[in-house]
Amino acid sequence: ALYESVSQLPGWIYDFIIVGGGTAGNVVANRLTENSAVSVLVLEAGVSDRGVQDIEIPLLASLATPNTAYDWNYTVAPQQGLYGRVFSYARGYVLGGCSSVNLMVYSRGSSDDYNRYASISGDPGWSWDNLQYYIKRNERFTPPADGHSPIGQYDPAVHGYSGINSVTVPGYPTVIDQRVLRTTQELSGDFPFNLDMNTGNTIGIGWTQETILDGARSSSATSYLEPQFINRPNLHILLHAQVTQLFASKINGSKVHSFHTVQFSENRQGLPITNYNVTAKKEVVLSAGSFNTPQLLMLSGIGNKTVLDGLGIKTLLDNPWVGQNMSDHPLITNPFYVSSNQTFDPIFHNTSLLASDIAQWNATYPHEGPLVDGRGTLLGWLRLPNNSSIFQKYPDPSAGPHSSHYEFIFANVFAGSSPPSLGNYLTIFSNVVSPVARGYVTINSTNPFVQPIINPNLLGTDFDVYVAVEAIKSARRFANASAWADYIVGPYETWANATTDAEIEAYARRTATSIWHAVGTSTMSPRGASWGVVDPDLRVKGVSGLRIVDASVIPIVPAAHTQAVVYIFAERGSDLIKGAWKI
Numbered sequence: 001a002l003y004e005s006v007s008q009l010p011g012w013i014y015d016f017i018i019v020g021g022g023t024a025g026n027v028v029a030n031r032l033t034e035n036s037a038v039s040v041l042v043l044e045a046g047v048s049d050r051g052v053q054d055i056e057i058p059l060l061a062s063l064a065t066p067n068t069a070y071d072w073n074y075t076v077a078p079q080q081g082l083y084g085r086v087f088s089y090a091r092g093y094v095l096g097g098c099s100s101v102n103l104m105v106y107s108r109g110s111s112d113d114y115n116r117y118a119s120i121s122g123d124p125g126w127s128w129d130n131l132q133y134y135i136k137r138n139e140r141f142t143p144p145a146d147g148h149s150p151i152g153q154y155d156p157a158v159h160g161y162s163g164i165n166s167v168t169v170p171g172y173p174t175v176i177d178q179r180v181l182r183t184t185q186e187l188s189g190d191f192p193f194n195l196d197m198n199t200g201n202t203i204g205i206g207w208t209q210e211t212i213l214d215g216a217r218s219s220s221a222t223s224y225l226e227p228q229f230i231n232r233p234n235l236h237i238l239l240h241a242q243v244t245q246l247f248a249s250k251i252n253g254s255k256v257h258s259f260h261t262v263q264f265s266e267n268r269q270g271l272p273i274t275n276y277n278v279t280a281k282k283e284v285v286l287s288a289g290s291f292n293t294p295q296l297l298m299l300s301g302i303g304n305k306t307v308l309d310g311l312g313i314k315t316l317l318d319n320p321w322v323g324q325n326m327s328d329h330p331l332i333t334n335p336f337y338v339s340s341n342q343t344f345d346p347i348f349h350n351t352s353l354l355a356s357d358i359a360q361w362n363a364t365y366p367h368e369g370p371l372v373d374g375r376g377t378l379l380g381w382l383r384l385p386n387n388s389s390i391f392q393k394y395p396d397p398s399a400g401p402h403s404s405h406y407e408f409i410f411a412n413v414f415a416g417s418s419p420p421s422l423g424n425y426l427t428i429f430s431n432v433v434s435p436v437a438r439g440y441v442t443i444n445s446t447n448p449f450v451q452p453i454i455n456p457n458l459l460g461t462d463f464d465v466y467v468a469v470e471a472i473k474s475a476r477r478f479a480n481a482s483a484w485a486d487y488i489v490g491p492y493e494t495w496a497n498a499t500t501d502a503e504i505e506a507y508a509r510r511t512a513t514s515i516w517h518a519v520g521t522s523t524m525s526p527r528g529a530s531w532g533v534v535d536p537d538l539r540v541k542g543v544s545g546l547r548i549v550d551a552s553v554i555p556i557v558p559a560a561h562t563q564a565v566v567y568i569f570a571e572r573g574s575d576l577i578k579g580a581w582k583i
């Protein structure tokens with residue numbers, strides 16, 4: 001059941017307590033409660049996702065964050081690689097977490113990404129081949145919203161059809177689709193077509209797969225918590241419940257601290273802050289995401305002793321890895337003026353057009369019209385040439401030949417900061433997806449309601465800057481194909497004059513933000529290793545009773561959007577918990 005108030009909670013002791021009803025947390029909640037003898041409480045700080053237009057309607061996803069009631073409203077620390085700029089870093093403050101507010105791209109990453117996770121963690125269970133079972137448990141490939149045959153847009157052989165989370169291809173044709181495809185023919189050497197980037201080999205350009213069902217968002221809240229699951233008598237979910245600290249005890253003279261008590265605060269506006277404690281008989285599972293999971297560990301005495309001492313927090317486990325090792329993807333948008341009036345820009349410029357598109361969406365099921373997809377109907381994953389000069393200075397940081405250095409996303413609309421209120425645009429996003437830079441998250445307050453310090457360190461190395469520059473130049477080459485000759489008018493003013501490498505670099509540093517893929521802040525490492533935060537079975541090293549299942553355990557950001565990877569980790573993570581408890 002879903003509760004809006006602490007007064008509805010049926011009790012204070014559960015087998016498992018899951019901190020965060022986000023992307024990963026709801027998977028774990030679903031899988032653990034398959035066994036009706038197991039009781040689970042999910043504590044979610046945020047609000048309900050139900051009936052929120054900007055969450056449900058795919059094309060409006062870009063309105064759901066940042067700086068809304070569904071966002072944690074975080075701001076990053078000044079970014080050295082970006083001339084000291086700061087920007088908002090969106091995180092879903094809502095049931096479903098980021099899966100309720102993200103841009104719905106479904107990309108698994110390459111076989112190389114996972115095989116590297118297996119080798120880093122020393123656990124072959126994290127390899128591409130061994131995770132296929134979990135990929136299929138997550139995915140339910142469904143027809144696109146307009147019911148057309150997706151044949152030719154994906155490889156049916158590699159998809160799951162009986163999982164829980166819906167995946168599909170775009171259900172509304174846009175004016176740029178065929179031109180992108182024609183460019184992959186015209187310039188097939190540099191920009192090959194890839195029928196399906198979820199086969200293990202991501203390289204090339206093809207159709208975007210999206211977590212959408214019948215033209216509406218499919219999130220962990222709409223899928224893993226659909227009525228048949230959320231109505232299980234052993235599953236309890238409390239909204240507006242922000243966990244503020246975990247408490248440890250030492251059981252029977254044991255040397256390690258055992259974490260079974262969770263303190264939370266009901267945080268609805270206007271309510272006085274009251275703390276409540278709940279207890280897990282078996283385990284506490286942290287699924288609060290890449291920023292809040294390490295924040296909670298530190299607030300609870302697990303972290304770098306020097307930092308904790310400085311704040312007067314008693315260190316229970318000195319582990320300097322907590323919050324470190326963050327990797328993320330710099331996002332760069334390259335908008336072009338176009339000659340068409342069939343872009344999505346007018347929808348965002350003209351309130352009556354938007355209202356009529358929303359009316360069409362509401363009046364139809366499966367939903368119809370231009371709002372049924374995310375912004376990028378095609379995208380691609382590309383590598384630097386092998387003989388690039390940068391490889392003399394840096395070993396290739398990508399996971400292998402099936403993983404890319406940069407990504408393109410093609411959007412039939414202006415994307416970027418300060419969108420103009422008139423005109424028609426094409427945007428080619430060029431994102432750095434195998435970064436060398438590492439950032440961190442830490443705390444400078446013992447107050448759990450103060451945001452942690454978030455430093456993704458974007459464009460923090462020469463390698464990342466080199467890729468950013470080459471990717472922007474590559475986007476220009478793509479746009480110079482004859483397929484665009486009668487369509488693209490020219491680059492938008494923000495980058496029109498950036499032609500030399502130095503000018504392009506300055507443009508990248510002036511405009512880059514994050515594509516919100518931070519991972520690695522509670523990284524897994526081999527059992528017994530002196531580094532890392534969790535073992536390959538996702539148990540927090542050096543303590544008992546505590547596991548982490550969310551993006552923070554992923555050691556290195558995949559050359560992919562991260563939600564599918566989080567779902568896959570959460571599916572296997574759930575099985576590891578069930579196996580440990582024989583449930």
Ligand SMILES: Cc1cc2nc3c(=O)[nH]c(=O)nc-3n(C[C@H](O)[C@H](O)[C@H](O)COP(=O)(O)OP(=O)(O)OC[C@H]3O[C@@H](n4cnc5c(N)ncnc54)[C@H](O)[C@@H]3O)c2cc1C
Pocket residue numbers: 019020021022023024025043044045046065090091092093094095096097098099101102103104105106107241242243244287288289290292293296515516517518549550551552560561562563564566
């Ligand atoms: C705007 C945006 C667009 C994105 N677009 C894409 C995309 O198109 N494709 C893609 O693959 N990925 C995308 N991502 C990234 C992807 O969604 C995330 O990597 C992934 O969903 C993270 O999952 P998680 O379970 O680690 O964290 P989350 O889904 O963030 O879950 C954490 C949950 O814990 C809750 N929580 C946090 N702290 C506490 C606390 N103290 N007490 C109680 N609850 C707490 C949060 O409210 C949240 O519900 C996007 C992300 C954003 C923000």
